[in-house]
Amino acid sequence: MAKKNSTKDTEQSLSLFGKIRAILKNETIHFVVGLILVIFSVYLLLAFSSFFFTGAADQSIIDSGNTQELASVNNGVKNYAGSRGAQLASYLINDCFGISSFFILVFLAVAGLKLMRVRIVRLWKWFIGCSLLLIWFSVFFGFAFVEQYQNSFLYLGGMHGYNISNWLTSQVGVPGVWMILLVTAICFLIYLSARTVVWLRRLFSLSFLKRKQKAEEEEEGKAPEEFTDSWTAKGKKKPVSAPDVVEPDTEEEAFVATPEPAEEPENEITLDLGGITEKEPAKPSHEEVSMIIETPAPEPASSLSDKPAVAEPTFEVETVEEDEYKGPEKEPYNPRLDLENYRFPSIDLMKHYENAEPTIDMAEQNANKDKIINTLRSFGIEISTIKATVGPTVTLYEITPEQGVRISKIRGLEDDIALSLSALGIRIIAPIPGKGTIGIEVPNSNPKIVSGQSIIGSKKFQESTYDLPVALGKTITNEVFMVDLCKMPHMLVAGATGQGKSVGLNAIITSLLYKKHPAELKFVLVDPKKVEFSIYSVIEHHFLAKLPDGEDAIITDVTKVVQTLNSICVEMDTRYDLLKAAHVRNIKEYNEKFINRTLNPEKGHKFMPYIVVVIDEFGDLIMTAGKEVELPIARIAQLARAVGIHMIIATQRPTTNIITGTIKANFPARVAFRVSAMIDSRTILDRPGANQLIGRGDMLFLQGADPVRVQCAFIDTPEVADITKFIAKQQGYPTAFYLPEYVGEDGGSDLGDVDMGRLDPLFEDAARLIVIHQQGSTSLIQRKFAIGYNRAGRIMDQLEKAGIVGPTQGSKAREVLCVDENDLQMRLNNLL
């Protein structure tokens, strides 16, 4: 019995807690509290301002502390904010922080505006900023105007400033207090803007003196009109329109931490064939030879990392680029404007691995070479040259057989060579496409880790102009292997469990996070395993897209997956309609037009971010939802390329009932990690090969004719966590990117429940919006009024009941039944 009662109590307290939470989350309550805060801050402003003029007169009344007198009607207080205002002003200004108390009301106003959703700000930043300013100015005024405390009713620094500055003076003396004030002010300025550091560096390097000197010299030598600002970069003249500096913590800053490449490396060696052929003597210091080779330009870290610490030369370039955007009549639309202070993750968020430096073990290479030659010789095959290209985990031996040797004979010796080298994962490529040689890939005894840092920080990646650049890893020639997801346009990732799929997906997502602004890219993450993508949930307000009523941005529930995929189909259709209306063929042209303001947002046009749908454990989905997921996936895969929707699906079950013909036909780019059987390799790549990989990120990438062997970049979960944390810390959008609503065939709301007696306050505005746009779309209402899906859905039901829009039509927008605003007005009049 007692137990029952306690359970009941717990339930009650839980439901009470839930109610309190619901009240706290209620938007209207937020608005009202926000409004109260704003009005209160205006009241304080009045009280404070009035205090300067009436404080002296009111002082005796306030100081008397006679509460009865203060409460009476004829209290004689002159402050415009009355006796309470005078008390508050006197307390906050004189007894507390002096005139810096104004920062309190600044914070209250900002907090109020945020609650009202008038401004999107980071409240804690404002809190810290205002608190620091409050304290600093209070101490400053208390210290600088200490004499004024004797003969004025107004204490500029308040008692707080007075006491602290007195104590500080007793501890460090007057010069010491000045220094503390200076240092804290500088620290605060640095906190506000990293630009401060650049100014200070310039100040300390006395460059202004040099400038002055140069100016004087020029004045002496040249006519005054020839004088130019000596702010130059590498001797170039500063462009007139360029601002002084650009904040150094921009995207480019990320490159600075990139490790510098070693001097011109070499990983390709021609081996001595023991008397057969010697093309080039091997290098003497074999152990030290570094690797990046075979390409005229190896993969160095971004050249920007080579720049000196003084960053001026980098800055000019960016400004010039931005200038190019300016249209003749109007400024081009800037999709990044909402989050213009967004900083791209820096490269040092990624781990540096000790075991990542390329080295060549010559003893191993020579031993392998001998074994290959001897094995082939024992089968009567002589070769004329052998060349080794040492990759991060695998070495490719390219052999040229003597005249008359049949290739199929070498191909059949795969197992024998594997046996003689006692190595797994030998793969024979006979012949190497485009070359007259045969390749034998042999795993290295000491495989290297391809770090995310070396890939993301590489020049190739940083300077890539791909629309959706994905850096997967390094090829056998140590080149960074990059693809443009836009061109693929969808990717299938498969491999047995534990072979590096999740790491591969992290590498793909991370590459995109490093290159794309939240305005330009949204992810739809589907994770039936519930653990793989949870790490990305913190960037919901920056990079994730979800259903309007979806609680979690990472989709783990199969029914939600079906809904989401269908919703993406709706988004795809809408985007096609917009493309058609804009007379363009793809998202790129569309966005260009939108940026140049040739598309009217009033007609529903909007900047379209790319949407990348990543589905992990696709096999699980097909097993549970079957055709329900396969159909929308196939539809998206067939059509979505032009509208910027791309899919990456991953499975650890590479069987034909999961990777069906439809899926294969629509996913031309395939990534195969190691699989256990040749048949699985055939299912993924239509050829063997994936069964001969060595695992741990060793993969084959196929797009088109021949697969490329790539060692996937290793981007571990803690690295991803650091990157997502870095992004999440920054200002994001108020919500995730909402996908359009999808109403299934049996969807449709029951209009019997709609209460027309309690119309939503936005009902009329929404009706006008719908009629003006002639588009009965709930997401339009949501977007325009920044309200949730449920509320927008309710308004839509009310509009339907009022006869303004027609019933739902599946994934399409509802029909608008009012032809123009006059018609609407008549209907609204009838309603009232």
Ligand SMILES: Nc1ncnc2c1ncn2[C@@H]1O[C@H](COP(=O)(O)OP(=O)(O)OP(=O)(O)O)[C@@H](O)[C@H]1O
């Ligand atoms: N590119 C890589 N470089 C080095 N090691 C790797 C790489 N990729 C994966 N590994 C190693 O393999 C392990 C398993 O990788 P991962 O979790 O990505 O496998 P998976 O295929 O996703 O497995 P599952 O299907 O069970 O989730 C990692 O913990 C890591 O130790």
